[in-house]
Amino acid sequence: ISLRKDIDVVFERISQVIENLFAVNPKRVDEMDYGRVLPALSELSKPAGKQSWLSLTNMQGGDNNGKLDVKILSSVSNACFSLLQQDDVVVSRSAFTALRSLVRIVSDLQLEEDSATDISWSKFVESSLVPGARMALKSPSDQIRRHSLSLIREISIGFQNSSSPNLHGDMSILACEENSDLDFYANILHVQTHRRCRALQRLRTRLNESSSKLTTHSISNVLVPLVLQPIYECETTLQEELAQECVATVGALSRHLTWKKYHDVLWTALNQLSRHQSQEKLLVGMICAILDSFHFE
Numbered sequence: 365i366s367l368r369k370d371i372d373v374v375f376e377r378i379s380q381v382i383e384n385l386f387a388v389n390p391k392r393v394d395e396m397d398y399g400r401v402l403p404a405l406s407e408l409s410k411p412a413g414k415q416s417w418l419s420l421t422n423m424q425g426g427d428n429n430g431k432l433d434v435k436i437l438s439s440v441s442n443a444c445f446s447l448l449q450q451d452d453v454v455v456s457r458s459a460f461t462a463l464r465s466l467v468r469i470v471s472d473l474q475l476e477e478d479s480a481t482d483i484s485w486s487k488f489v490e491s492s493l494v495p496g497a498r499m500a501l502k503s504p505s506d507q508i509r510r511h512s513l514s515l516i517r518e519i520s521i522g523f524q525n526s527s528s529p530n531l532h533g534d535m536s537i538l539a540c541e542e543n544s545d546l547d548f549y550a551n552i553l554h555v556q557t558h559r560r561c562r563a564l565q566r567l568r569t570r571l572n573e574s575s576s577k578l579t580t581h582s583i584s585n586v587l588v589p590l591v592l593q594p595i596y597e598c599e600t601t602l603q604e605e606l607a608q609e610c611v612a613t614v615g616a617l618s619r620h621l622t623w624k625k626y627h628d629v630l631w632t633a634l635n636q637l638s639r640h641q642s643q644e645k646l647l648v649g650m651i652c653a654i655l656d657s658f659h660f661e
Contacts, residue, residue, distance in 0.1 A: 374436060375436070377414065377415065377419075377420065378420070378436055378437075378439060378440060380415065381404060381408070381415050381420070381440050381443075382439060382440060382443055384400045384401065384403070384404035384415075385401060385404050385405070385440070385443045385444070385447065386401075386443065387400035387401055387404075396455070398455075401447070401455065402454065402455070402458055405444070405447070405455075405458040405459055405461070405462045406458065406462075408440075408444070408462040408465065408466070409461050409462050409465040417462075417465055417466045417469050418469055420437060420440070421434075421437070421469060421470070421473060434484070434485065434487075434488040435488075437488065437492070438488070438491070438492040441463065441466060441492050441493060441496065442492070442496065444459045444462050444463050444466075445459070445463070445496035445497075445499075445500065447459035448460055448463065448496075448500055448508060448511055448512070449500060449503060449505075449508055451505075453507065456507060456508065456511065457511075459511075460511040460514070460515070463493070463496075463515055464514065464515060464518055466493070467489070467493060467515060467518040467519055467522060468518060468522065470485045470488065470489055470493075470522075471485075471489075471518075471519075471521075471522025471523060472522075473485045474486050474489075474522075474523070474526075486523060486526055486528065486531065489519060489523065489531060490528055490530045490531055493515070493519065494516075494519060494530055494531065494532070496512075497512045497513075497515040497516050497519070498512075498516075498585055498586065498589075499512075500512035500515075501513060501516070501586065501589055501590060502589055502593070504593070504597070506553060509553055509590070509593065510553040513549055513552070513553060513590065514549065516532060516535065516549075516586060517535075517538075517539055517549040519531060519532060520532045520533055520534070520535040520536040520538075520539070521536045521539055524536035529579050529581040529582070530581070532581075532582045532585075532586060534577050534578055534579045534582055535578065535582050535586065537570075537577060537578070538567070538570075546566070548563050548566065548567060551563035552564070552567075552590065557602070557603075557605065557606050560594075560606055560609075561605060561606055561609045564591065564606075564609040564610065564612075564613045565609065567587070567613060567616075568612065568613055568616045571616050571617065571619070571620060572616070576620075578620065580620065580621055580622050580625055583617050583620055583621060583625075584621060584625040584628070584629070587617055588614065588617055588629055591610040591613045591614055591617070592610070592614065592632075594606050594607050594610045595607050595610050595611060595614075595643060595646050595647065595650060596636065596640050596643060598643055598646055599642065604646075607643075607646050608646070608649075610650075611646060611649045611650045611653055612653060614629070614633075614650050614653055614654065615650070615653025615654055615656060615657045616657070617629075618630075618653070618654045618657040619657040619659055623660055626654075626658075626660075629654060630651070630654050630655070633647060633650050633651045633654060634651065
């Protein structure tokens with residue numbers, strides 16, 4: 365991108381954004397330049413501006429017959445995901461806001477897609493945004509997991525009519541705009557433990573319903589990693605109630621997996637025994653729950 369910025373306005377604009385996002389403080393060692401990073405993240409979310417998402421997605425050029433090659437935007441979204449996982453709360457929150465804004469803009473743009481255009485915004489989300497959100501979902505930080513799950517919520521709602529399982533449109537049924545108490549996303553990572561437990565209980569109830577439309581893809585790539593973390597992190601008696609709910613939920617989720625995914629979850633649980641010895645009781649319970657959910661002939 366840097367090599368092409370002098371001959372293409374698209375590369376020039378993208379290069380400026382990335383340079384600002386990764387700016388280093390010239391007066392302090394190993395410290396980002398907050399005076400450039402935070403305004404750059406804020407600019408991305410604005411409805412107007414040369415370095416806003418809306419401006420970047422409407423640019424012409426980028427070696428795609430005069431149309432924007434959406435792959436170029438991946439470099440900016442990847443930079444935002446990198447900042448999302450920073451320990452600094454302000455930077456992480458600003459990166460999340462920028463990414464959420466991008467998801468909303470792109471979900472609106474994909475509604476205007478037709479067979480005549482070469483730009484596939486759904487493919488961009490599928491290849492660039494979803495993998496980043498899934499990776500952040502495995503972070504040991506509750507804050508980062510909360511941000512990444514919120515992004516997956518936005519994607520699932522914005523692309524709920526998409527035929528691609530990678531966009532997790534089926535998970536839109538877990539959202540509830542009318543009542544936040546019934547919204548799985550709002551409660552599963554809530555600071556109050558009892559709200560997390562209720563979210564897991566409602567999820568198990570939904571899984572037992574014949575009308576449940578959650579796909580194996582969403583269960584194995586989003587829900588299972590999400591409920592495994594509290595089990596690995598359980599260190600006190602206060603955390604044990606949530607961990608036990610997670611153990612029961614892993615068993616319920618396993619009942620809806622294909623053989624390969626079921627095998628992967630079981631193998632993961634077995635491998636964690638040596639890595640999390642203080643959680644051995646919970647891990648053994650989880651392995652038993654997975655085995656009890658064996659549903660193959």
